[in-house]
Amino acid sequence: MLKKLILAAPLAAMLAVPSVEAAEKIKVGIVLTLTTPASIMGKQMKAAYEVAYDHLGGKMGGKELELIFEDDGLKPNIGKQKTEKLVKKDKVDFLTGYIWSHVLGASAPVALKAGKIFVSANAGHSLYAGKKCHKNFFNAAWENSQNSMAMGTMLNQRGVKNLYILSLNYAAGKQMVTGVERTFKGNVVGKDLVPTSHKDWSAEIAKVKAAKPDGVFVFYPGSWGLAFFTQYKQAGLDKTTPLYSVFSVDGANLPVYQKRKMKHMIGTFNTMFWAPDLDNAVNKRFVADFAKKYKGQIPSHYAAQAYDSLMLIAAGVKAAGGDAKNTDAVRKGMEEADFGSVRGKIKFGKNHFPIQNFYARQVINKNGQWQLSVRQTVVEDHAPVMSNECKL
Numbered sequence: 001m002l003k004k005l006i007l008a009a010p011l012a013a014m015l016a017v018p019s020v021e022a023a024e025k026i027k028v029g030i031v032l033t034l035t036t037p038a039s040i041m042g043k044q045m046k047a048a049y050e051v052a053y054d055h056l057g058g059k060m061g062g063k064e065l066e067l068i069f070e071d072d073g074l075k076p077n078i079g080k081q082k083t084e085k086l087v088k089k090d091k092v093d094f095l096t097g098y099i100w101s102h103v104l105g106a107s108a109p110v111a112l113k114a115g116k117i118f119v120s121a122n123a124g125h126s127l128y129a130g131k132k133c134h135k136n137f138f139n140a141a142w143e144n145s146q147n148s149m150a151m152g153t154m155l156n157q158r159g160v161k162n163l164y165i166l167s168l169n170y171a172a173g174k175q176m177v178t179g180v181e182r183t184f185k186g187n188v189v190g191k192d193l194v195p196t197s198h199k200d201w202s203a204e205i206a207k208v209k210a211a212k213p214d215g216v217f218v219f220y221p222g223s224w225g226l227a228f229f230t231q232y233k234q235a236g237l238d239k240t241t242p243l244y245s246v247f248s249v250d251g252a253n254l255p256v257y258q259k260r261k262m263k264h265m266i267g268t269f270n271t272m273f274w275a276p277d278l279d280n281a282v283n284k285r286f287v288a289d290f291a292k293k294y295k296g297q298i299p300s301h302y303a304a305q306a307y308d309s310l311m312l313i314a315a316g317v318k319a320a321g322g323d324a325k326n327t328d329a330v331r332k333g334m335e336e337a338d339f340g341s342v343r344g345k346i347k348f349g350k351n352h353f354p355i356q357n358f359y360a361r362q363v364i365n366k367n368g369q370w371q372l373s374v375r376q377t378v379v380e381d382h383a384p385v386m387s388n389e390c391k392l
Contacts, residue, residue, distance in 0.1 A: 024063045024064065025063060025064045025065075025066055026060045026061065026063050026064070026065050026066070026093050026094075026317065026324045027066045027068060027090060027091065027092040027093050027094075028060075028065065028066070028067050028068070028092060028093065028094045028095075028096060028310065028313060029068050029070065029083070029086030029087070029090060029092035029094065029095050029096070029097075030046070030049055030067055030068065030069050030070070030095075030096055030097040031070045031071075031072050031079055031082050031083060031086070031095070031096075031097040031098055031103070031107065032045055032046055032069065032070075032071065032072065032097045032098075032099060033071065033072055033073065033074050033099050033100070033103075034046065034069070034071040035071055035073055036073060036074045037222060037223035038074050038099070038221075038222045038223065040222055040223070040252045040253060040256075041099055041122075041221065041222055041252055041300070041302045042071075042099060043252075044251070044252045044297075044299065044300050044302050044303045044306075045097065045099070045121060045122070045302050045303055045305070045306040046069060046306075047290065047293070047294050047297075047299075047303060048286075048290065048299060048302075048303035048304070048305075048306035048307045049067055049069075049306050049307070049309075049310055050067075050293070051286065051289050051290050051293060051303075051307060052306070052307045052310040052311055053065065053067055053310070054289070054293075055285075055286075055289070055311075056310070056311075056314055060313070060314050060317045060318075060322075060324075061314070061317035061318050061320070061321070061322030061323070061324065062322045063322055063324075068086060068090050068092060069097075070082035070083075070085070070086060072098075072099075072100075072103050072107075074100065074103070075103070076100075076102050076103050076105065076106035076107075077106065079098070079100075079103035079104075079106055079107045080106040080107050080110060082107075083095060083107040083110045083111055084110055087110060087111060087114045087116060092116070093116070093117075093324040093325070094116060094117050094118075094119065094313050094324070095107075095111040095116050095117070095118045095119070096118070096119040096120070096121050096140075096306075096309045096310070096313065097121055097122075097306075097309075098120050098121065098122060098123045099121075099122045099123060099302070100122075100123055100170075100172070101123045101124070101125040101144060101170070101171040101172040101175075102170055102171050102172075103123065104120055104123040104125050104128075105125060105127075105171070108120075108125075108128070108134075108137060111136075112134050112136055112137060115136070115327065116136065117136045117138065117313070117316070117327060117330060117331060117334070118134075118136060118137050118138070119138045119139070119140055119309045119312060119313060120137075120138070120139045120140065120141065120309075121140055121141060121302075121305045121306045121308075121309040122141050122302060122305055122306075123141075123144075123172070124139055124141050124142045124143045124144040124146070124172075124175075124353070125143075125144065125171065125172075126143055126144055126145060126175050126384070126386060128351075129143040129351050129353045129384040129386050129387060129390070130351070130384070130386030130387065130388075130389030130390055131386075131389050131390075133350075133351040133352070133389075133390035133391070133392055134392075135331065135392060136327070136331065137352060138312065138334060138348070138352040139352060139353045139354065140305050140308045140309040140312055140354070141273075141305040141354070142273060142353070142354065142356070142384075143175075143353055143384035143385075143386070144171075144172050144175035144176060144179070145175045145176065145178050145179030145182065145384075145385070146179065146358065146382060146384060147176075147179065147246045147247070147271055147272060147273070147358060148175075148176040148177070148178075148179030148180040148217075148219070148246050148271075149179040149180065149182055149183045149379075149382075149385075150183075150271040150358035150378045150379050150382070151179070151180050151183075151217065151244060151246050151270070151271045152179065152180040152181070152182060152183030152184035152185075153183045153378050153379055154244070154269065154271055154360050154378045155180075155184050155186070155215065155217070155244060156183070156184065156185050156186070157378070158269075159214075160184075160186055160214045160215045160244075161186040161187065161214050162186055162187050162189045162211075162212075162213045162214045162215075163180075163184060163186055163187070163188055163189065163213055163214065163215055163216070163217055164188075164189055164190040164191070164207075164208050164211055164213040164215075164216045164217070164241075165177055165180065165181075165188055165190070165191040165192070165216075165217045166191075166192055166194075166201075166204060166208075166216060166217070166218050166219070166220070166228070167192075167193050167194075167218070167219040167220070168193065168194060168195075168196055168198075168219060168220060168221075168224060169193035169194055169195050169196075170196060172219075173193060173219055174193065176219040176246060176247070177191065177193065177219070180217055180246075182385070186214075189211045189213050190207055190208065190211045190213070192204045192207065196224075198224070199227060200231075201227075201228050201231045201232075202231070202235075205231060205232065205235045205237065208237060208241065209235070209237065212241075213241060214241075214242070215241065215242045215243070215244050216232075216237075216241055216242070216243055216244065217244050217245070217246075218243060218244070218245040218246075218248050219245070219246055219247060219248060220245070220248045221247045221248055222252075222253065224248075225245070225248040225249065225253060226253060226256060226257070226260075229243070229248075229257070229262060229264075229265060230260070230262065232264075233262065233264050238264035242268070242269075243268045244268070244269050244270065245268065245269075245270045246270055246271060246272075248270070249265060249268060249270050249363060249372070250272075250300035250301055250302065250372070251276060251297070251298045251299050251300030251301070251303065251371065251372065252300040252302060252303075253300075254298075254363065254370045254371060254372070255297070255370070257370065258369075258370040265363050265370070266363050266364065266365055266370065267362065267363060267364075268362070268363050269360055269361065269362050269375075270360075270361055270372070271358050271359065271360055271361065271378055272301050272358065272359060272361055272372075273301070273343060273354070273356045273357060273358050273359070274301050274304045274305075274342060274343060274359075275301075275359060275361050275372050275373060275374045276298050276299060276371060276372060277371075277372075277373050277374055278342070278343070278344065278359075278374060279344075280342075280343075280344035281340075282340035282341060282342055282344070283304075283342040283343075283344070286299065286304070286307055286342050287299060290303060296369075298369070298371050304342045304343075307342055308341050308342055308343070308346065311339045311340070311341065312334055312337065312339065312346075313330075313334070314339065315333055315334060315336070315337060315338050315339040316329075316330035316331065316332075316333040316334035317330055317333070318333065319332060319333020319334075319336065319338070320333055334348075334352075335348055335352070343356060343357075349383050349384070349387050349390075350387070350390055350392050351384065351387050351390035351392065352392075353383070353384050353387070355381050355382065355383045356381070356382060357377055357379065357380050357381065357382070358377075358378050358379050358382055359374045359375070359376065359377055359378060360374075360375045360376045360377075360378050361373060361374055361375060362375050
């Protein structure tokens with residue numbers, strides 16, 4: 001009996017203590033929209049996180065890396081619930097993902113209150129670039145109005161004098177409109193913001209025809225863009241009025257446009273910080289490996305941002321010597337941004353938003369595949385205009 005007790009004691013001790021392997025694992029919680037018609041963006045981002053995982057060798061700071069994906073269903077309350085689950089149940093070390101500004105607005109406070117570092121891979125809520133900036137909040141994309149500000153500048157460069165503005169009516173949509181109006185020097189001859197439930201643009205298209213603008217600026221991401229651009233062509237406006245867009249034409253939906261033979265999309269312009277043919281070694285590897293893994297798909301900017309998000313976190317963990325719990329050291333490493341970015345280089349302002357170039361991109365047909373190509377640099381080293389409101 002004594003011998004059995006002696007043997008049992010070490011076994012009981014081993015069962016009572018968590019394994020070293022489990023303790024050493026670094027967990028990253030990723031909230032995306034993986035269902036609903038908007039999932040076209042979330043699925044590209046999920047794929048890019050997986051490519052980044054492969055490039056990291058499945059490790060971060062020398063420790064096993066686990067990615068935990070959750071679907072927000074495009075609803076702020078669900079995004080908040082999934083964030084709470086990742087923090088409390090899964091006990092993740094980092095939070096990233098978040099496509100929509102209204103979902104981010106409900107979710108970020110949960111993570112920040114828990115002391116987690118939160119990296120937005122898409123949503124560029126303006127408040128977090130200014131008054132609500134937080135030491136543990138990072139953005140690996142842009143502030144919502146930056147891209148449309150670049151568009152306003154590009155419209156000036158292209159000689160557009162009269163512009164009609166169309167957008168979805170939610171936080172990001174309003175900020176897109178604010179951005180283009182901030183830099184566009186011509187006349188805004190009409191403006192319509194529609195709800196996310198909108199499906200029929202006949203009324204708005206009639207107004208565009210009556211206004212006879214030099215161009216139409218559009219913010220209709222995902223499935224909304226597909227529906228609008230189809231109706232735009234059906235109305236014959238593709239032959240008379242050039243389209244300029246932000247976050248509406250990208251590597252995620254161009255294959256759909258091509259499949260539907262929407263040839264009026266070829267030649268259209270948009271602005272962005274990145275393009276698949278941006279000439280740097282990291283980007284070339286990312287684009288090639290993404291296509292190799294996902295049936296020849298060309299990644300979108302959503303994918304590029306997701307890739308950089310995980311690499312940014314990895315840079316922070318590396319700087320902290322692999323100690324993901326040392327938030328101060330991780331944060332400092334992330335601020336230094338010592339990693340290979342698809343942008344070629346990346347630096348952050350005091351509000352932890354990128355300071356970066358924005359480019360004019362054009363839809364082209366290259367070897368039978370529609371894609372986006374850089375045409376010119378529109379603005380250099382651009383920072384969010386509200387950065388001076390950040391008190392960090």
